Amino acid sequence: MHTVNPCACGWNGEMSGIAEVQCPSCFEVFSVAVPPGAECPVELDYDCEICCRPMIIAVDEGGGMLARGLDDFLSG
Numbered sequence: 001m002h003t004v005n006p007c008a009c010g011w012n013g014e015m016s017g018i019a020e021v022q023c024p025s026c027f028e029v030f031s032v033a034v035p036p037g038a039e040c041p042v043e044l045d046y047d048c049e050i051c052c053r054p055m056i057i058a059v060d061e062g063g064g065m066l067a068r069g070l071d072d073f074l075s076g
Helices: 070-074
Strands: 002-004 017-022 028-035 042-047 054-059 065-069
Touching: 017 042, 017 065, 054 070
Parallel strands: none
Antiparallel strands: 002 065, 017 028, 042 054, 054 065
8 A cells, every 4th residue: 555645746735636646556656636625535446547557546534645456455
């Protein structure tokens, strides 16, 4: 599991804009849109823009992001 600090990656404090996420499969970093605060907490189904592997990006109420690969769910 890979966490993202939204303050360190361009999050604008209003939970909208762009944040960087690290793929849990290939470990490459790419940008994703951050949902508005009214929509959080939320889990987003997303495919890595580099290796195309599926992942879940969880966004909490405070704007913290966590990218998990689908293999993380299967391993317990």
